[in-house]
Amino acid sequence: MMFRYVIGAMLLMGMVAKGFRFGVDAVSMNYYIMSCPMIDGIVRDAVSRALQDDPTLAGPLLRMHFHDCWIQGCDASILIDSTKDNTAEKDSPGNLSLRGYELIDNIKDELEDQCPGVVSCADIIAMAARDAVFLSGGPIYDIPKGRKDGRRSKIEYTINLPFPTFNSSELIRVFGQRGFTIQDMVALSGAHTLGVARCASFKNRLSKFDNTHEVDPSLDANFASTISKTCSAGDKAEQPFDASRNDFDNLYFHALQNKAGLLTSDQTLFDSPRTRGFVNGYAMNEAMFFMDFQRAMVKMSLLDVKEGAKGEVRRDCRKIN
Template sequence: MALAYFLSVILAMEVMVSGYRFGEAGGLSMNYYIMTCPFAESVIKDIVNRALQDDPTVAAGLVRMHFHDCFIEGCDASILLDSTKDNTAEKDSPANLSLRGYEIIDDAKEELERQCPGVVSCADIVAMASRDAVFFAGGPVYDIPQGRKDGRRSKIQDTINLPSPSLNASELIRLFGQHGFNAQEMVALSGAHTLGVARCSSFKSRLTNVDPNMDSNFAKTLSKTCSAGDTAEQPFDPTRNSFDNLYYNALQRKSGVLISDQTLFATQRTRGIVNGYGLNQAMFFLDFQQAMVKMSLLDVKEGSNGEVRNNCRKIN
């Protein structure tokens, strides 16, 4: 397994090189801040590392924040903007109320503003913080191009496009396909659920009429969780703070927490991918990092299409 992982890292480096060329063509680059803020990456990495040492559960929050940012308006830190009296922002959508890690982004931005004011975008901080969270949780090593600008729009109505926990595999494939991802990339990105928990309100509908795709003993586990109320939490897999492939093993046991999890194994089109990742963690890591780099490039804003916010919570 150690050799397989090493080989996956080497292959990932090759993938990152091609991603680098693609990024440069789009105005992004791996060394975007080398002259203007050379310690940007190390500042973010250190702050994320300290935060995870204090609270390992926040890794899931940072990864989910990046995903929810990129799927709405592209990777432009729109998820960080606070609501105003004239506008209800994305973060106040019911789909985003459980997001965590905003204070980590604030801390990184504050330190970077001290070192190199007006240089590092909040969008880049979110993307790098998510990457670092995966690494510190034991996941794959990968790099992403930088140079994203921050958006000026954040509206609650846009969050209707976020994936619902009740979607089936066909609906997920269609939704992710609208953002340029194929079925395999969708299943790989779903593996981010190896980190974190789901609240009872997200899966209790499976217990009313017991889901035939759910193991009966696991159904009892979920029922026990929900006995504590809608905000009670159930880990997606047994190692909620470790990035591994046990999420897929849980799906193979019919112990996926959400409908949108278990459907990946219940559906013929995606079952083979789940089985592959459940058997080969190195393969999952490689596919996940490639998909994450691709996601980090969704509809990025450059030049006058965006800005570098002084405060991640409000436009300049």
């Protein structure tokens, strides 16, 4: 436990020492220090209670944060419900398996009781993901706050989410377009140390893979048999990314070394010379993975943040004010 606190403290001190700027003028670590000073405790306690009831929720919270930030920035557009006139992001095929909405609602309700009209839903998502990482055994880190909530959510925007069939070159390209380095991308992929994927996301590797191979040749034969059995239950059947689905650790990278990456976009990180070195480094040194992951998470949490009049603080996370 103490080791993880030290890693987080080192990251924050390093940011200060190097004059780290968040690149977004309206956000800061102390954004709510006067208006809602108890926010961190409220969010962390709520996430802790939720994970005690359902330890599998950590992965979905992290995934929700990524899916929110990747489309239109970290603005809680993923939370907006569809209406008769608009189909929202959450109802796109790639988002139908997202979970954790009720927890975000509960946190919002508690914060509205304590600090009405102050805390954005976008900040709640980012903080819940941060706390899910730590409470699952990962590093402790802080994120700047002050994001505003967006005012639109459209299903067509979700076409820009990375596909589970992407190879390393495609991943490097799409992450690079958003300002991430190759190292950032591999570290963020390590989020797959938590959670599961549905068969629909990896069945492409099990049948008619290409013109030469029926099964993806990068798959370990025993692992191919395992996930084939999983898929016998249908497209919604779930398979953990690694052997410790509820623990934040570096076993995901060990799985890649053993040809047991679940998605094409997972295993490609080990198969490609451009990314293999990072995989091997993180498999060997968990502390290095933790350090790079939290740095990349802070970076991701600031994607296209809405500021001032460009956003709002929703009263209800599921609908625009």
